[in-house]
Amino acid sequence: MRKSRIGADDKPMRFEDERFLMCHQCSQCSGVCPSERQGGINPREIVMRYAAGIADPSDGVLWLCTMCHSCAERCQLDVRPAELISMLRQEGAEKGSCPRSFQEEAKLFMRTGLSFPSTGLTKKIRKEMGLPELVQDARTVEDIALIASKTRLGRVRLE
Amino acid sequence: MSDGSYLFRGCLIPTRLPYLESSSKYVIDRMGIDAKDLPGASCCVEPIGLKTIAEDTWMVTVARMLAIAERDGRDVLTLCNGCYLSFVEAMHVLRTKERADKVNEVLDQIGLEYKGDVKVRHILDLVHSLGEERLRALVSTDVSMVHVAPHTGCHVLRPSGIGLVEIPYAPRMLADVATWSGARVDHSEEWPECCGGGVSSIDETLSSKMLERVTGRYKGSGANCILTPCPFCFSQFDLRQKEGLPVLYISELLAMAMGAPANVVGLKYHRIRTNF
CATH class of the missing domain: 3.40.50.11810 (Rossmann fold)
Structure with missing residues (x-):
């Protein structure tokens, strides 16, 4: 078995690296990838680079995947390129390559427990429709802060 | 269904699309489903951005909400594809005891335990199953x-x-x-x-x-x-x-x-x- 360079010391718990090395470069994944079709990310190439030990977790192209998992569906060998992309993103995010929009989302989540802010428009529409005002309870906010501090999100490098 | 459901609205619907919440609650009510809001709900750690920068954060966050539903003997009903995948995939990966144990080490500090005895449904599934x-x-x-x-x-x-x-x-x-x-x-x-x-x-x-x-x-x-x-x-x-x-x-x-x-x-x- 070949040892991968990436994530060797701090491997995320759900991945078995060997699976990503099974790729035959058949291109079924890139053929069905909606991002690749429009000039975004090429999943086959990401898997090839990983297998060759030259994948770059700080490569901005990794963020052009929509996580639609079409690639996994077409792969005959169960390589699941989107999961590799996710794994590489985690490596990159700890070193500061997480895009600004996801950084903002991460900050908001750690502060409020939600990924979207409640705005004036939220209040207006909720009131007009007779829906109760949104209140995030303090206990939930505390729980999320604790979870973030004990897991990877607390280690993502944020600007 | 168990003793009823908890409705998990997610983030996008209650904050930006409250009208989808309004119509969903109307439909759920008309179907005669008991589904009050999930207490202690947070973001599901959406599977497109947030989850991909911190997978263990996703697992623990989802397990926390599943544990709340489990404790109260209720299922979880989601209105969003992203939330649905987050919950279902977390349950899938947490079937491995080693991962469930790690998640429970954190949950223990907030007085919860995830056992895996809970069901998650999407509103599409709920309506379709009506027949x-x-x-x-x-x-x-x-x-x-x-x-x-x-x-x-x-x-x-x-x-x-x-x-x-x-x-x-x-x-x-x-x-x-x-x-x-x-x-x-x-x-x-x-x-x-x-x-x-x-x-x-x-x-x-x-x-x-x-x-x-x-x-x-x-x-x-x-x-x-x-x-x-x-x-x-x-x-x-x-x-x-x-x-x-x-x-x-x-x-x-x-x-x-x-x-x-x-x-x-x-x-x-x-x-x-x-x-x-």
Whole structure:
């Protein structure tokens, strides 16, 4: 078995690296990838680079995947390129390559427990429709802060 | 179902699309389902951005909410494809004892334990499982002027093999629900395509190109609206689309068919006005 360079010391718990090395470069994944079709990310190439030990977790192209998992569906060998992309993103995010929009989302989540802010428009529409005002309870906010501090999100490098 | 459900609204619906919450609650109520809001709800750690930068954060966060539902003997009902995938995939990976133990080490500090004895459903699944006869019995208003192009959205059908409710090729649940509600189905999904919403905050041009490919087909089918059970797809279609094809969320069509008043459905809040 070949040892991968990436994530060797701090491997995320759900991945078995060997699976990503099974790729035959058949291109079924890139053929069905909606991002690749429009000039975004090429999943086959990401898997090839990983297998060759030259994948770059700080490569901005990794963020052009929509996580639609079409690639996994077409792969005959169960390589699941989107999961590799996710794994590489985690490596990159700890070193500061997480895009600004996801950084903002991460900050908001750690502060409020939600990924979207409640705005004036939220209040207006909720009131007009007779829906109760949104209140995030303090206990939930505390729980999320604790979870973030004990897991990877607390280690993502944020600007 | 166990002692009832907890409704998990997610983030996008209550903050940006409250009208989808309003129509969903109406439909759930009309179906006679007991589903109050999940206490202690947080973001599901959405599976497009947040989850991919911190997978263990996702697992623990979802396990925390599942543990709350489990403790109270209730199932979890989601209104969003992203939330649904987050929950179902977390349950799938937490079948491994080693991972469940790690997650429970953190949950123990907030007085919870995840055992895995809980069920998660999407509103599409809930409505479809009602069956044709019972759903038709709830329909009181003619919606035959609504001609839909069903867009199931990725995260109730991909990746396969983890327990998602819909199949990855030629899904039919959404078209069934539309037909049973009295609407006409003008387009047939074969290989369900991504709306491009997942990269809208990263590369707007790329996202728009992906969107155009999908909506171009729907426009060409003769449908007068897109029907989706996903609020992220809904947003992408309603906010960024050039073709101008209106979009309905699943509960909006159902609420209309069940005779809900206009202020419960809230079509007036759509950017692209419906023309039926």
